[in-house]
Amino acid sequence: MRLEYFQMVDRVASLEGEAIVVESTIPDASPVFEGHFPGYPLMPGVLLVETMAQASGWLLLRLMDFARMPFLMGVKEAKFRSFVGPATPVTVHARRIHDGSGYAVTQARIEAGGKRICDAELTLRIMDFPAPELAAAMRGRGKELGLA
Amino acid sequence: MASSFDRIADIIAENSEVPRENILPDSHVINDLGIDSLDFLDIVFAIDKAFGIKVPVEAWTQEVNAGNAPAEQYFVMKNLAARIDELVAAKGG
Numbered sequence: 001m002r003l004e005y006f007q008m009v010d011r012v013a014s015l016e017g018e019a020i021v022v023e024s025t026i027p028d029a030s031p032v033f034e035g036h037f038p039g040y041p042l043m044p045g046v047l048l049v050e051t052m053a054q055a056s057g058w059l060l061l062r063l064m065d066f067a068r069m070p071f072l073m074g075v076k077e078a079k080f081r082s083f084v085g086p087a088t089p090v091t092v093h094a095r096r097i098h099d100g101s102g103y104a105v106t107q108a109r110i111e112a113g114g115k116r117i118c119d120a121e122l123t124l125r126i127m128d129f130p131a132p133e134l135a136a137a138m139r140g141r142g143k144e145l146g147l148a
Numbered sequence: 149m150a151s152s153f154d155r156i157a158d159i160i161a162e163n164s165e166v167p168r169e170n171i172l173p174d175s176h177v178i179n180d181l182g183i184d185s186l187d188f189l190d191i192v193f194a195i196d197k198a199f200g201i202k203v204p205v206e207a208w209t210q211e212v213n214a215g216n217a218p219a220e221q222y223f224v225m226k227n228l229a230a231r232i233d234e235l236v237a238a239k240g241g
Contacts, residue, residue: 103189125189
């Protein structure tokens with residue numbers, strides 16, 4: 001993970017049907033941990049949500065062959081069940097549970113050492129790419145991840 | 149079973165701050181009920197699930213924006229219920 005660049009996904013472990021599993025390692029140091037929290041560094045819950053959203057986003061991009069862009073627009077039933085700190089490898093599972101018209105709904109969870117850290121239901125709006133640079137960047141990173 | 153109108157009105161009341169009694173057959177979902185786009189997608193998701201269909205919101209919006217259909221055809225409650233009934237019938241429901 002590169003928290004300061006919002007790059008939350010290190011690699012894709014598997015992609016099967018409408019489900020993806022990605023792996024990432026929370027960095028051992030980041031300015032984020034200086035504030036959250038002094039003397040007790042924890043991965044912020046909002047960044048865990050972002051991590052689940054990105055796993056969902058990569059899944060949807062692949063399912064749409066990178067033709068359109070998913071944007072996070074709703075988070076439901078988010079539960080943070082366990083703390084997770086620096087230098088921790090995590091596994092992120094995301095599954096599309098509904099393919100709507102102009103939107104998709106996923107269920108996602110993060111695990112570390114086999115223990116569930118958090119889970120949520122995410123709604124993503126599906127839109128045409130608003131900028132060609134974004135389409136190129138997503139496809140480029142998708143290739144690095146083996147998705148494009 | 150409740151009518152499509154009643155089921156949709158219940159869904160809207162559950163997924164927005166609009167009181168159920170304010171949702172009438174002639175209510176325009178956006179102009180009269182003030183449903184914003186985020187709530188509307190939640191409502192569409194709930195309708196998709198409840199009726200086992202995929203409401204083609206994007207196609208409807210494109211038709212309206214292109215001037216090929218009046219917004220009332222899709223977004224006034226009684227017409228929305230009729231469109232949902234058509235989608236369910238087309239699906240063989």
